[in-house]
Amino acid sequence: MRIHELTKQYDGKTVVDAVSFSIPKGKVISLIGPNGAGKSTVMGMISRLIAHDSGLVEFEGKDIGKWKSKELSKRLAILTQSNNIQMKLTVRELVSFGRFPYSGNRITPEDSAIIDRAIAYMELEAFQDRFIDELSGGQRQRAMIAMVIAQDTEYVLLDEPTNNLDIYHATNMMKIVRRLCDELGKTVILVLHEINYAAFYSDYICAFKNGSVAKFGTVEEVITKENLSDIYQVDFEILNIAGKPLSIYY
Amino acid sequence: MLTNSIHQEAIFIKGIRSTLILAGALMALSVLSLFVGVIDLTPAALFTGNLEQLSIFLTSRLPRLLAILCTGIGMSVAGLIMQQLCSNKFVSPTTGATISSAQLGILLALLFMPQSTLWSRAIFAFATAVGGTWIFVWFIQRIQFKDAVMVPLVGIMFGNVIGGITSYLAYQYDMTQALASWLVGHFSLVLKGRYEIVWLTVPLVVLAFLFANHFNIVGLGKDFSKNLGVPYNVVLFLGLTLAAMITASIVVVVGAISYIGLIVPNVVAMFKGDNIRGTLVDTALFGALFVLVCDMIGRVVIFPYELPIELIVGILGSLIFIGLLFYRLKHGRKAVRLGSPSSSSCSCPVSALEGGEEA
Numbered sequence: 001m002r003i004h005e006l007t008k009q010y011d012g013k014t015v016v017d018a019v020s021f022s023i024p025k026g027k028v029i030s031l032i033g034p035n036g037a038g039k040s041t042v043m044g045m046i047s048r049l050i051a052h053d054s055g056l057v058e059f060e061g062k063d064i065g066k067w068k069s070k071e072l073s074k075r076l077a078i079l080t081q082s083n084n085i086q087m088k089l090t091v092r093e094l095v096s097f098g099r100f101p102y103s104g105n106r107i108t109p110e111d112s113a114i115i116d117r118a119i120a121y122m123e124l125e126a127f128q129d130r131f132i133d134e135l136s137g138g139q140r141q142r143a144m145i146a147m148v149i150a151q152d153t154e155y156v157l158l159d160e161p162t163n164n165l166d167i168y169h170a171t172n173m174m175k176i177v178r179r180l181c182d183e184l185g186k187t188v189i190l191v192l193h194e195i196n197y198a199a200f201y202s203d204y205i206c207a208f209k210n211g212s213v214a215k216f217g218t219v220e221e222v223i224t225k226e227n228l229s230d231i232y233q234v235d236f237e238i239l240n241i242a243g244k245p246l247s248i249y250y
Numbered sequence: 251m252l253t254n255s256i257h258q259e260a261i262f263i264k265g266i267r268s269t270l271i272l273a274g275a276l277m278a279l280s281v282l283s284l285f286v287g288v289i290d291l292t293p294a295a296l297f298t299g300n301l302e303q304l305s306i307f308l309t310s311r312l313p314r315l316l317a318i319l320c321t322g323i324g325m326s327v328a329g330l331i332m333q334q335l336c337s338n339k340f341v342s343p344t345t346g347a348t349i350s351s352a353q354l355g356i357l358l359a360l361l362f363m364p365q366s367t368l369w370s371r372a373i374f375a376f377a378t379a380v381g382g383t384w385i386f387v388w389f390i391q392r393i394q395f396k397d398a399v400m401v402p403l404v405g406i407m408f409g410n411v412i413g414g415i416t417s418y419l420a421y422q423y424d425m426t427q428a429l430a431s432w433l434v435g436h437f438s439l440v441l442k443g444r445y446e447i448v449w450l451t452v453p454l455v456v457l458a459f460l461f462a463n464h465f466n467i468v469g470l471g472k473d474f475s476k477n478l479g480v481p482y483n484v485v486l487f488l489g490l491t492l493a494a495m496i497t498a499s500i501v502v503v504v505g506a507i508s509y510i511g512l513i514v515p516n517v518v519a520m521f522k523g524d525n526i527r528g529t530l531v532d533t534a535l536f537g538a539l540f541v542l543v544c545d546m547i548g549r550v551v552i553f554p555y556e557l558p559i560e561l562i563v564g565i566l567g568s569l570i571f572i573g574l575l576f577y578r579l580k581h582g583r584k585a586v587r588l589g590s591p592s593s594s595s596c597s598c599p600v601s602a603l604e605g606g607e608e609a
C-alpha cells in the first residue's frame with residue numbers, strides 16, 4: 001500500500017498535510033503522535049471511510065477508490081476509534097458480521113469454524129452468547145476485534161485497539177497483533193498511544209505531528225530521545241530493554 | 251469444537267421455541283376467530299356444504315382474518331425495519347410520519363381522481379409514504395439528535411403537520427366524510443374483492459427477511475457498513491422504501507393502525523435482542539397475534555356491534571408502551587431471560603478475566 005501526498009481539510013483547516021509513506025507488506029506498522037495529529041484521519045482515508053481532498057491511496061497497485069467495496073472488504077478491515085454499538089447483539093452475532101463480505105446472509109460451516117477461531121483468539125468463549133451491551137468496555141473492544149479477525153483480511157487497521165483494556169488484555173492484544181502478522185501473514189496498521197507497546201511490538205513506526213509525518217522508519221530509527229522529545233514536546237529517556245528501545249517520559 | 255457446536259445447537263433450539271409457541275397460538279386463535287361474528291358459523295355446517303355459510307366464510311370471515319394477519323405482520327415488520335435502520339427504538343410508521351403520509355396520498359388520490367380504484371389510491375399512498383419517510387429520516391440524519399427520544403418527537407410533530415395538511419384539504423374540498431374511513435383503522439369493511447392489496451405485505455416481508463443482515467449492518471452505522479462493503483445509503487433507502495410500502499398497502503385497505511409497529515418489535519427485542527435475522531419471524535408472528543387478539547376483543551365487548559380495531563390497539567398499545575418505558579427507565583435495556591437463569595454459558599469462572607477491566 002502506498003500513500004502519496006494525502007491531504008485533508010476540515011472547514012479550511014488542514015488536518016492532514018501532504019502525507020506520503022509506503023506500508024511494507026506483512027509487517028506491523030504503528031502510528032503514534034499527540035492527540036489531534038491526524039492519525040485517525042489518515043486511517044480513515046486509507047480505508048476509504050473518509051474521502052481525501054487530494055493525493056492518492058494506492059492499494060495493491062490500484063487507487064483505493066476504484067476498488068469494489070465488496071472486494072475491498074475481503075482485503076482490508078478497519079476498526080475505528082469510536083464504535084459505541086447501541087444494538088443488542090450477542091458477541092457471537094457481532095463476530096459473525098465479519099463473515100458478511102464472504103457469505104452474505106448465510107453462515108456456512110466454514111464460516112462458523114472461522115468465527116469460533118476468532119472468538120478463541122480473543123478469549124471470548126465464555127462470553128459469546130452474552131449481549132455486548134452487558135459487557136465491560138474492554139470485553140466489547142475485544143469482541144469488535146474478534147469481528148475484524150473473522151473478516152480475515154490481508155490488511156487489518158486498528159485505531160487505538162488497546163483503549164479501554166487493562167494491562168493484561170492490552171498486552172495480549174499486542175501479542176495477538178504480532179501473531180496476526182507472524183502466523184497469518186497479515187499487515188497490521190494500528191494507532192497506539194502507548195509508545196512502548198509500539199516500540200516493543202511493531203516493525204515500523206510512523207510518527208505524526210500536526211498533520212504531517214514527522215518520522216517514518218524502523219523502531220530503532222524512530223524511537224530516539226531527539227525524535228520523541230521533538231514530537232511530543234516532553235523530555236524522554238530511552239532505555240534498551242530486551243533489545244528494544246523503550247522510553248520513559250517525565 | 252464439538253462441544254461448541256452442541257452448545258450452539260442448544261441455543262438455536264431455545265431460539266426457535268418461542269417461534270413455535272407463537273405460531274401455535276396464532277394458528278389456534280386464527281381458527282377460533284373465523285367462527286366469531288354476528289352470524290353464527292359452525293365448522294360442522296361448513297363441512298356439510300351449507301352454501302350460505304360457505305359464502306359468508308369466503309367473502310367476509312376469511313378475508314377479514316387474512317387482512318388481520320397481513321396487518322399485524324406488516325405493521326410490526328415495518329416498525330422493526332425502521333427501528334433497525336435508524337438504530338432508534340422509538341421510530342415506527344406512526345412516529346416516523348409514514349402513516350400520515352400515506353393518508354395524505356389517499357386524500358390526494360380522492361381529490362385528483364374521484365373515480366379512483368383501490369389500486370390508484372394505493373399508488374398515491376406508496377409514493378407519499380415513501381417520500382414522507384425519506385424526508386423524515388434524511389432530516390433526523392442531518393440533525394443528529396443527542397437524545398434518542400427527540401427523534402420520535404420530531405417524527406410525531408412532522409406527522410401532525412402532514413395530518414394537518416390532510417385535514418385542511420379534506421375540509422376545503424368537503425372530503426372529511428370520505429377520509430374518515432382511513433383515519434381510524436378498522437376491519438369491518440374488509441370483503442372479498444376489496445382488500446387484496448394488503449397481500450402485498452407478504453412478498454415485501456419476505457424481501458425484508460432476505461435483506462435482514464443488510465439492515466442489521468446499516469443499523470450499526472456508516473463506518474461499520476463501509477468496512478463490510480455494504481452500501482449504506484442504498485440499503486438505508488431500500489429498507490425505508492420497503493417499510494413505507496408495507497405500511498401504505500395496509501393503510502389503503504384498513505386505515506391507520508398505530509402502536510403495533512412501535513411496541514411489537516420492542517417487546518420481542520426485550521426477549522430476543524436486536525439481530526433482526528433472529529427476531530423478524532417472532533416479531534411478525536407476535537404482531538399478527540396482537541392484532542388478532544385486539545380484533546377479537548373489539549368484536550365481543552359490545553356484541554353484536556364492534557369497536558374499530560384502532561381503538562382497542564390504541565388503549566392496549568398505550569398501556570404496554572407506558573409499561574415498556576417504565577421498564578426501560580428501571581432496567582435500561584437489560585434483556586429479559588426466559589427459563590433458566592441466563593444462557594448457562596456464562597456460569598464459567600470468568601471473574602479472573604474480568605478483574606479490573608472497567609478501568
Ligand SMILES: Nc1ncnc2c1ncn2[C@@H]1O[C@H](COP(=O)(O)OP(=O)(O)O)[C@@H](O)[C@H]1O
Binds near residue numbers: 040
Ligand atoms: N469530522 C471532523 N470535522 C472537523 N474536524 C475534524 C473531524 N475529524 C477530525 N477533525 C480534526 O482533525 C484533527 C485530527 O484529528 P484526528 O485524526 O482524529 O487526530 P488523532 O487521531 O491523531 O488524535 C483534529 O484537530 C480534529 O479536531
Ligand SMILES: [Mg+2]
Binds near residue numbers: 039040041081159191
Ligand atoms: Mg484518533
